Amino acid sequence: MEKRTLKxxxxxxxxxxSLTVFLDSNGNIIIAPxxxxxxxxxxxxxxxCKEYEKxxxxxxEFYEDSLSESSIPQYIxxxxxFFQYIEKLNLLNEAPDVHHSYLIxxxxxxxxxxxxxxxxxxxxxLSVHQASIRSYFYFLSKLGLIAPMNIKISRKAKKLSFDNNxxxxxxxxxxxxxxxxxxxxxxxxRDRLLLRMGFEVGLRTSxxxxxxxxxKGNKDGYLLSLFDDLIxxxxxxxxxxxxxxxxxxTKGGKSRWIFFSRSLLEAIRDYYLTERAIVLSxxxxxxxxxDLFLNAAPGYRxxxxxxxxxxxVFDKYRDMIDWMDQTLSYHDLRHTFAxxxxxxxxxxxxxxxxxxxxxxxxxxxxxxxxxxxxxxxPTSVTTCYIRLKEVMLDVExxxxxx
Numbered sequence: 001m002e003k004r005t006l007k008x009x010x011x012x013x014x015x016x017x018s019l020t021v022f023l024d025s026n027g028n029i030i031i032a033p034x035x036x037x038x039x040x041x042x043x044x045x046x047x048x049c050k051e052y053e054k055x056x057x058x059x060x061e062f063y064e065d066s067l068s069e070s071s072i073p074q075y076i077x078x079x080x081x082f083f084q085y086i087e088k089l090n091l092l093n094e095a096p097d098v099h100h101s102y103l104i105x106x107x108x109x110x111x112x113x114x115x116x117x118x119x120x121x122x123x124x125x126l127s128v129h130q131a132s133i134r135s136y137f138y139f140l141s142k143l144g145l146i147a148p149m150n151i152k153i154s155r156k157a158k159k160l161s162f163d164n165n166x167x168x169x170x171x172x173x174x175x176x177x178x179x180x181x182x183x184x185x186x187x188x189x190r191d192r193l194l195l196r197m198g199f200e201v202g203l204r205t206s207x208x209x210x211x212x213x214x215x216k217g218n219k220d221g222y223l224l225s226l227f228d229d230l231i232x233x234x235x236x237x238x239x240x241x242x243x244x245x246x247x248x249x250t251k252g253g254k255s256r257w258i259f260f261s262r263s264l265l266e267a268i269r270d271y272y273l274t275e276r277a278i279v280l281s282x283x284x285x286x287x288x289x290x291d292l293f294l295n296a297a298p299g300y301r302x303x304x305x306x307x308x309x310x311x312x313v314f315d316k317y318r319d320m321i322d323w324m325d326q327t328l329s330y331h332d333l334r335h336t337f338a339x340x341x342x343x344x345x346x347x348x349x350x351x352x353x354x355x356x357x358x359x360x361x362x363x364x365x366x367x368x369x370x371x372x373x374x375x376x377x378p379t380s381v382t383t384c385y386i387r388l389k390e391v392m393l394d395v396e397x398x399x400x401x402x
Contacts (some may be wrong), residue, residue: 198333
């Protein structure tokens with residue numbers, strides 16, 4: 001069985017820059033997942049189902065829910081993994097062939113989720129697998145091919161996958177789906193930025209207090225200066241802007257460069273000009289501090305945030321997402337940033353390694369503020385991201401080459 005990505009596809013007047021297809025062992029396209037992929041790419045959302053009671057009868061109603069663009073490959077990857085599982089069982093005459101997925105019973109799906117996957121995944125990725133597989137079978141239900149399935153994760157499976165989270169051989173990784181869900185629930189621009197600082201910049205919760213507009217009236221090297229660069233026509237080609245995070249705000253007391261993408265810096269500037277300005281104007285009699293992030297709570301309005309604020313924000317929104325692993329923390333966003341940076345530094349667009357693991361890890365160490373060993377090599381604190389990369393690929397459904 002194989003997964004391929006087709007480029008510049010036109011189907012019934014609908015154009016797709018890329019479209020993923022599943023091929024069986026004979027190279028034939030499997031139609032049902034192809035229809036599902038077309039739906040995902042065309043609608044940008046998934047099918048969900050809600051139950052309600054009316055007149056003493058229990059009804060199920062389908063509805064569409066949005067899905068971030070980055071989550072679509074993740075969902076498709078998880079469905080592909082499931083189809084590979086079905087193909088193996090079919091060879092043992094224990095499941096229908098992959099061309100007849102509408103004949104798959106709920107018991108088989110639940111066996112995959114509750115017996116097979118928990119041995120290999122953390123609880124966070126198990127929940128995302130469930131959401132992906134459930135969305136596929138809800139799609140088949142909406143087409144009228146099957147009745148809605150009751151797809152659940154058992155307590156035993158949750159415990160087993162939770163133990164994987166706690167294993168010393170694993171470090172938590174926050175998936176793109178979980179990050180999108182967190183950002184979607186943020187009520188303020190400040191909260192959204194605090195989360196982005198974790199997985200886009202790699203900041204510790206306390207390091208968010210080190211983001212300054214200026215220092216003692218000096219703009220050079222601080223955010224106000226970067227804002228000027230952002231709107232300077234001569235610097236319109238820049239996609240990254242660097243900021244020196246002083247050792248006063250870092251764990252090891254050592255200053256380091258951090259980098260903002262253009263889109264992130266634009267969001268920071270927007271917060272500064274709008275929400276932050278309103279908070280400050282409502283903070284009667286308080287002077288404008290150099291700190292970027294301000295407290296908006298009554299009694300503390302206009303004061304700089306505390307070091308734990310980003311952690312509090314993460315926990316607040318995580319608790320709103322019932323399918324999200326409740327053991328995840330703000331610091332795991334930093335792990336996520338480092339893992340993706342390592343992957344980016346190591347792999348080119350064709351999927352081949354462009355440099356050594358050691359070179360890629362040195363870049364990660366520098367961006368995180370980790371000290372190098374006496375031999376100039378990354379320490380075990382940084383090299384854990386070699387292992388975490390495999391967790392990331394599994395969670396994101398990219399453990400098979402396209």
